[in-house]
Amino acid sequence: MKLVIKFGGVPVKDGDSIRKDAELVVSRYKKGDKVAVVTSAMAGVTDQLLEMAHRLIEPRSDPKQLIPEFIRQISIRHYRACQEAIKKVEVLDKTVRNIRETIDLLERALTGISYLGELSPRSQDLVLSFGERLSAPILSGAIESLGVRSRSLTGFEAGLITDDHFTEARPLMDKVRKLARQRINRIWAKKEVPVITGFIGGTEDGIITTLGRGGSDYTASILGAALGVDEIWIMTDVDGIMTADPKVEPSARVIKTVSYIEATELAYFGAKVLHPKMIRPAMDSNIPVRVLNAFRPNQGGTLIIKEPNMARDIVKSITISKKVSLITVGGAEMIGVPGVAAAVFDIIGRAGIKVLMISQSSSQADISFVVDRKEADLAIRALRAEFERRNIGWDISCERNVSVIAAIGAGMKGTPGVAARVFGTLGRNGINILTIAQGSSELNISFTVDERDAVKAVRALHSEFQLDKAG
Structure with missing residues (x-):
């Protein structure tokens, strides 16, 4: 081999x-x-x-x-x-x-x-x-x-x-x-x-x-x-990819198998075991990836493959991205104006700032995005300077202390009621959601909360989807 x-x-x-x-x-x-x-x-x-x-x-x-x-x-x-x-x-x-x-x-x-x-x-x-x-x-x-x-x-x-x-x-x-x-x-x-x-x-x-x-x-x-x-x-x-960060949720378990796409989503949304870019070369060549504990290599770990056998788990993991900020650009002047998102993210891109999550209201009256907290001030300065140069009157606001929570799993695709369970659980636990995003792959639902509610959110969702019993 x-x-x-x-x-x-x-x-x-x-x-x-x-x-x-x-x-x-x-x-x-x-x-x-x-x-x-x-x-x-x-x-x-x-x-x-x-x-x-x-x-x-x-x-x-x-x-x-x-x-x-x-x-x-x-x-x-x-x-x-x-x-x-x-x-x-x-x-x-x-x-x-x-x-x-x-x-x-x-x-x-x-x-x-x-x-x-x-x-x-x-x-x-x-x-x-x-x-x-x-x-x-x-x-x-x-x-x-x-x-x-x-x-x-x-x-x-x-x-x-x-x-x-x-x-x-x-x-x-x-x-x-x-x-x-x-x-x-x-x-x-x-x-x-x-x-x-x-x-x-x-x-x-x-x-x-x-x-x-x-x-x-x-x-x-x-x-x-x-x-x-x-x-x-x-x-x-660590023993493999977990159902949650064990420092946040003590009952977190090792996930035995995940797909390449699930692993990519997990890495992107805060599972620190893997680098987000590492999955693509392995996936393109259909090479299995094992995540193992170097100090206990015989524990089995997590196997990442193309299409694992469909498990009963709808959601496989709840991730948390800490130390991030939520920036919102809004204003009535934005409604119906083409190219708003392109303008905002062109400015952010030229400033060399990585955007972690994007959410836009259906009315197009505002667009929100998440950046690393250390880059929030740079992002705001770049937007204000360019808006002033272009004579644009859009408002800029910032929630500095937020966390991104993501529920991830291939079983979510085509399963009705997952979003209702996620947001119902948060509502019952008194957790306010700031923004929501879901990719077209239907493999994740991600949202932002005040960082003071982040641990509570992860634990509530981990319990709701019974991930402590996941194989």
Whole structure:
């Protein structure tokens, strides 16, 4: 069997965890599987790199103090992980040299940013790439120390060629298929296990790009599709995709199977186990995806396939998207005016703001949309500036503290009364709905509520659809 196994940040959080990951990989190799490994950065490292890069461009920053201290902390963590994960001295020495060289490159990159006093998208991608460039050699070394030959390589070296849309690069799939097959098959032919940096690609000129935060899942799916593997395994710190966030609803259960489309909806609306973009490459190649707990890989997890057997469940999961804001553009002048939505979202798009949900009144007197709370002020400024320039008198209002709740499941399609159950449950629990949206696929009903009502809404709907009894 050919497998791509991807390890998330928590499963590679320290040396002991990395060694357990290596043991899983080696066990599959010894069963005769061809395995390609994709790894995230160690938990929290990407955030630390981004924070440091931003601190260095602050007007009163002190690079001579900030950079050495940051490099010291990063070095200690990764050297300790090497010592914990790798037990063969010769492999440890080789890995430590690799880590030292990579940290030297990181220090130069940070120094360059401090001199320039600015952080371009291209520079940001370079800095953020170091998280995976440091973790991959350690996991590769751990595999090798268990007696299986391995090598680490960046996504670009593995054949992941992208465009130059830095921070959100898109793979050039025709090129990826050709190069990845050549390069990974060559490594497999040598009886080696490739350990590939997630999140990172490169332009045709070799300039480092990233696929967006959480992009290691996407890397695994892209490479899995290119290699034509039998399955893609996403190793996380939870037992699979859940009927709700267990931190919100303690009775949440693992969902055994979901369709590709359901998984896409779940990822988009807040199920943090998967990156929203990762499903498409697997779906296009009809490759099953398993979501497993790296610390309990034999638990079964969740299987994502084209068309799972129709279960009795109408709704499979209730998701929550937190820390978002609801912006409404309205006014009597909008009624009957063509192109209102196009005008609003053209402005928002040019400001580089991602819209999470859209709702428009049937009278066309207003249109509401949800954005990340950190981008709400930017969205409002962009709209006001453009409205003033065009002499448009539409009103702009903002509910800053809202949450998006979504009820998701293929069983909703063609089943009458689902919306009535959703909104009736919320009404009985005294929860006010701000806006509502439903896609043409009929796989989800999403709506916004005051964030103070969000947990109550999730628990009420989870109980209404008896998801604690879901298989």
